Amino acid sequence: MNSEFMEALVTIEKDKGIDKEVILEAIEQALITGYKRNFNSAQNVRVDIDRELGTIRVFARKDVVEEVFDARLEISLEEAKKINPLYELDDVVEIEVTPRDFGRIAAQTAKQVVTQRVREAERGIIYSDFIDREEDIMTGIVQRQDHRYIYVDLGKVEALMPINEQMPNESYQHNDRIKAYITKVEKTTKGPQILISRTHPGLLKRLFELEVPEIYDGAVEIKSVSREAGERSKISVYAENEEIDPVGSCVGPRGQRVQTIVNELKGEKIDIVRWSEDPKKYVANALSPSKVLKVTVNEEEKMTQVIVPDYQLSLAIGKRGQNARLAAKLTGWKIDIKSETEAEELGLYQAGEELSDEQEDWGDIATDDNFESTSTDDVASWLDEEE
Structure with missing residues (x-):
């Protein structure tokens, strides 16, 4: 190694962010191992690299003792004083033992160490970059x-x-x-x-954050997401400011915002639901696109009983129970759905009973009025009508 090698380490330090001293210390430790392996030495040695010139020297370290039992590790006080009269018992004497052809071994070792350290540093940088993107x-x-x-x-x-x-x-x-x-x-x-x-509910949440400025700046909050990837999802949103329509914000002008997300998810249907702290309203909204007549809440069992018009029963339950299942995941409430006729027979509902306000009518998506929930099915049908 030479001064050019030391300059190369400085460049690596700047480009890769690896401390030059850390690399040099690692090379010194590797050279100790290389020396013992290549020269069949059991000596206690130290390798020193000149930080300016890059020259390498190997020193055998021996303890100063009265009587020598192992000449590879010990030196007598008499011999030590020949080197330097100031040596005393228990001191450590360093004697240079640098082999003639050690430079070749040193160069190979240095290359391996530098390569390894650079690779480790790059991996560390990548990990640091991506751990923040989790x-x-x-x-x-x-x-x-x-x-x-x-x-x-x-x-x-x-x-x-x-x-x-x-x-x-x-x-x-x-x-x-x-x-x-x-x-x-x-x-x-x-x-x-x-x-x-591509199936995680978090993907849907992040896509809405990208497409809906009101979510990104905090004016609209995503409360919950339930998803069966590739088929249907539900997302509940809330705005503390009553003048902001959270569902309409997510739908966007002419349904463009939600349609962009649907396109990204290859046609996955998305129901956007207005969140409410009232479980009756929340559960009713979550069952969109089905209409709800009445919701009864059992707080102890965290269960709700929902009554829907007869013609809406299959829609409320959904294909293979999907709509009800997603609504339950979204709200955190168990949902028992009954048709209007069945509820009347069980005495749970009377014909002609006034429609509850648990689920407010959100009207046509083309209007500017606030609405409680909507589905991409509604967006698609409205766009078809516009065309």
Whole structure:
């Protein structure tokens, strides 16, 4: 090694953010191991690298004793005083033992150490960058896939999307650009491992934050998300300012905001629900697009009983129970749905009973009036009518 090598370390320190002294200390430790291995030495040695010239010297360290039992580790007081009269018992004498061809070993070792340290530093930087992006979304490019993962290039690192995090209605091709939700960032021996998802409810939440300025600036708050990826999702929103319509903000002019998200999720239907601290209103709104006649609440069992018109029963329950299931996940309440006729037979509801205000009519999506909930089905039908 020479002064040019030392200058190279300075450059690495600036470019990679690795302390030069840390690298030099690591090289010195590696050279000690290399010396003992290549020269079959059991001596206690120290390697010193000149911080300016880059020259390397190896010193054998021996304890000063009265009687020598192991000449590789000890030196007599008499011999020590020949080197320096000031030596006393229990002092440590250093004797240079640098081999003639040690420079070749030193160069190889230094290269290995520097390469390893640079790699570790780069991995550390990538980990630091991505650990802050956990539970966020990023755009990546699909590289390849196997029976376990889709491999997505995020720029500095290749992320893994497991099969169970892939949307069932999507197929992924090489060079496809996709938005994905970062679920976990882990340190491994091979560097940081980034796990991503297209099915996580957090992806829907982040997409709304990107598309709806009122959510991004905090005027509208996302209270809850329930999702069955690729099929249907529900999201509840709230605005403390009564002059702001949270549902309308998420829908956007002519449904453009929510339609952008639907397109990103390849046609996944989204119900946008107005959140309410009143569980009756909240549960009723969550069952959108179904209409609700009455909601009864059992606080102890955290259960609600919902009565809907006969012709709305299948809509309230949804295909394979999906609508009711998503509403229950969204609100955190168990939901028991009964038709109007069944409720009358059980004495739970009387024909002609005044419609409760649990679920207010939100009207036509084309109006500027506030509404309690809407679905992308409604947006699509309204857009069709406009055309």
